[in-house]
Amino acid sequence: MAYSDKVLDHYTHPRNVGSLDKNSAEVGTGLVGAPECGDVMKLQIKVNPATNVIEDAKFKTFGCGSAIASSSLATEWVKGKTVDEALTIKNTDIVKELSLPPVKIHCSVLAEDAIRAAIGDWKKKQGQPQTETATVAQQA
Amino acid sequence: MSITAIAPEEVNVSKGVKLPIYMDNHATTRTDPRVLEEMLPYFTENFGNAASRNHEFGWVAEQAVEQARERIAKLIGATSKEVIFTSGATESDNLAIKGVAEMYREKGNHIITQATEHKAVLDTCKRLEKYGYRVTYLPVQKDGRIDLDDLKRAMDDKTILVTLMTANNEIGVLQPIREIGALCHERGVLFHTDAVQAVGKVPFNVIQDNVDLASISAHKFYGPKGVGALYVRRKNPRVQLVAQIDGGGHERGMRSGTLNVPGIVGLGKAAALASEGMVEEAKQLAGLRDRLKDKIMGELDEVYINGSWEHRLPGNLNISFAYVEGESLLMGINDIAVSSGSACTSATLEPSYVLKALGAGDDLAHSSIRFGIGRFNTEVEVDYVAERVVDTVKRLRELSPLYEMAKEGIDLTKVQWAAEPSAH
Numbered sequence: 001m002a003y004s005d006k007v008l009d010h011y012t013h014p015r016n017v018g019s020l021d022k023n024s025a026e027v028g029t030g031l032v033g034a035p036e037c038g039d040v041m042k043l044q045i046k047v048n049p050a051t052n053v054i055e056d057a058k059f060k061t062f063g064c065g066s067a068i069a070s071s072s073l074a075t076e077w078v079k080g081k082t083v084d085e086a087l088t089i090k091n092t093d094i095v096k097e098l099s100l101p102p103v104k105i106h107c108s109v110l111a112e113d114a115i116r117a118a119i120g121d122w123k124k125k126q127g128q129p130q131t132e133t134a135t136v137a138q139q140a
Numbered sequence: 141m142s143i144t145a146i147a148p149e150e151v152n153v154s155k156g157v158k159l160p161i162y163m164d165n166h167a168t169t170r171t172d173p174r175v176l177e178e179m180l181p182y183f184t185e186n187f188g189n190a191a192s193r194n195h196e197f198g199w200v201a202e203q204a205v206e207q208a209r210e211r212i213a214k215l216i217g218a219t220s221k222e223v224i225f226t227s228g229a230t231e232s233d234n235l236a237i238k239g240v241a242e243m244y245r246e247k248g249n250h251i252i253t254q255a256t257e258h259k260a261v262l263d264t265c266k267r268l269e270k271y272g273y274r275v276t277y278l279p280v281q282k283d284g285r286i287d288l289d290d291l292k293r294a295m296d297d298k299t300i301l302v303t304l305m306t307a308n309n310e311i312g313v314l315q316p317i318r319e320i321g322a323l324c325h326e327r328g329v330l331f332h333t334d335a336v337q338a339v340g341k342v343p344f345n346v347i348q349d350n351v352d353l354a355s356i357s358a359h360k361f362y363g364p365k366g367v368g369a370l371y372v373r374r375k376n377p378r379v380q381l382v383a384q385i386d387g388g389g390h391e392r393g394m395r396s397g398t399l400n401v402p403g404i405v406g407l408g409k410a411a412a413l414a415s416e417g418m419v420e421e422a423k424q425l426a427g428l429r430d431r432l433k434d435k436i437m438g439e440l441d442e443v444y445i446n447g448s449w450e451h452r453l454p455g456n457l458n459i460s461f462a463y464v465e466g467e468s469l470l471m472g473i474n475d476i477a478v479s480s481g482s483a484c485t486s487a488t489l490e491p492s493y494v495l496k497a498l499g500a501g502d503d504l505a506h507s508s509i510r511f512g513i514g515r516f517n518t519e520v521e522v523d524y525v526a527e528r529v530v531d532t533v534k535r536l537r538e539l540s541p542l543y544e545m546a547k548e549g550i551d552l553t554k555v556q557w558a559a560e561p562s563a564h
Contacts, residue, residue, distance in 0.1 A: 033557065035542060035552065038466075060539055062543075064471075117558070
């Protein structure tokens, strides 16, 4: 299976790898997927409280090249957007941008879930009602 | 004759290795140049049909086939008459299992196999279940070997066949086939073994190992693809089979079809080379394999070997790198050919069923890499591979949320993950 150049690029030069302080009020953390499935994505956003603009985003992913690329791309796209704008990002946009084959579409779905989960977590911290968000992993 | 053939080594890269490096010798092997050389005349000058009884073209071809038969028989401790040629081990497995099942239907309808067999055996057994046969799939222990007591308990008066592989293609683990065979003979049950990964690599003798049927594949030990053999015992007991392919009665009526003379010649030559060089080569491969393991495990923590270390093919190393997914690892070492048990690398998105059977857990299956070292791999290649693997794993662990959580002291088995794994 040959990878698209963009997937290879994100894999070799991933953008925004790392972690934000998950205890900060301005940070939303989304952790989606499961090790048994072979895909786990952690996506974090730092939101400006005055403007609701996502000023920074970081990710870490356990998964194949397409999963890494999808989450790397997700962090690129959410930066500079408001929280509501970021909620409009669809997995199909990711599929198109990275030329993902059908068997890898689920990676883009997980990236979209990760964005929603991060936003959901941030909203929860702000005491705001959550919109359609993915459930976030709970630590026992 | 030297054991290692000279492979064409045009040095490509700074470290003295020619890229890409092939280290996937359980999937297939390069045809040894000496094998190819032996085959060629049977395409060009000596192209007769081995079944042409009436002219020299046929006689020459027949002679070459008989020599190959002898060579294979010698390698496995059989007689010539007991070697049947097929298109490969998948066909041999089908012929052995279905052929015995049909022939001995009056005697019984119960077959015993195990969970980590090759699909050629498992899918054949599944088909027989549809025809009304009962199949028991024995579990394996954590080291990948079956428990002989489980086998004893599973046998009953309707058992007609036990089919258990000699060496596993994914984890390289060797089953206790001598003891299995002895038990089968005691109980009057036929014993078939898929010996594909073992023949030519580790000692295998059908008499000493109490084997009644054995599947062999040329392309797994430096012969060509598209040809294999089935050993069918003629004495103590005499095994009979119902042919699965009809049309002319070739191979003592067991397998019709014009013989692939060049392929068979190749298989014979591969067997001859193995007979001569196997012991030395096994030492060499184990040395390279151990070097690879030591280098990798010397630099990385949380690395786990899958399957028994003691009972294993000399060239096999199957390891899981915790917190790193297999396909992403393969991408990082894309100038090295190996394979992974990760779901992402399979067409069906299922993780390796062999690793699952070891009870390791899907996450370690997703993190596994299979290295298959072979005749043409060198120490320089092993060092290069070790370095690239270590670098890539370190890099991917930096990217891994699981590694981060583990380092923070979080017990990953206690986390309630958001996604439920889909039912397998």
